[in-house]
Amino acid sequence: DTGVSQNPRHKITKRGQNVTFRCDPISEHNRLYWYRQTLGQGPEFLTYFQNEAQLEKSRLLSDRFSAERPKGSFSTLEIQRTEQGDSAMYLCASSEFAGSNEQFFGPGTRLTVL
């Protein structure tokens, strides 16, 4: 399967703990995006990378959130000192640098903060 992959698929944690999610994009895609989706809502943009450069961060991305893409391939999203309001599906998408820029999504990581 050459689609976007995300790990873990599910994460349950206690409030105050740190969590880290990983995203592996489609191999030839230069752009990588993180979105958050809560129940009954569409995905909301968090941040975006072009290769290893983080080019935009949403105001939704508080200082407890940090994302990296160190070698321009996989990316990690870390949430420090988790809060119950962080419970959501975290989605990763990737797209080509040129051309249509259609974004293809991974299966997501479901985070539950107790």
Place this chain on the structure above:
Amino acid sequence: GQQLNQSPQSMFIQEGEDVSMNCTSSSIFNTWLWYKQDPGEGPVLLIALYKAGELTSNGRLTAQFGITRKDSFLNISASIPSDVGIYFCAGQLRGSGGSNYKLTFGKGTLLTVNP
């Protein structure tokens, strides 16, 4: 954050019926995309539209990019049980600069198909 207005919120139809849903925005986009999401999974891209007025088909699905660039429509013909899911529209303002590549999504239309 900003979200698009997507309607209807939900639809319950009989197998074989046609379905229409739409999405409107207060601001223009130069790309519209339609995704389908199954429970517990990520959105799957169905159709992408790049020009105002464009009409594009993908099997039983047809989507249109509104002439004002502020709306888009998705039609599903002859629905089948596997069409069940949540359909999302998304707008993108492509161009130079990082902020132009993010997608802005609607809240989705939940489609239920009765066999």
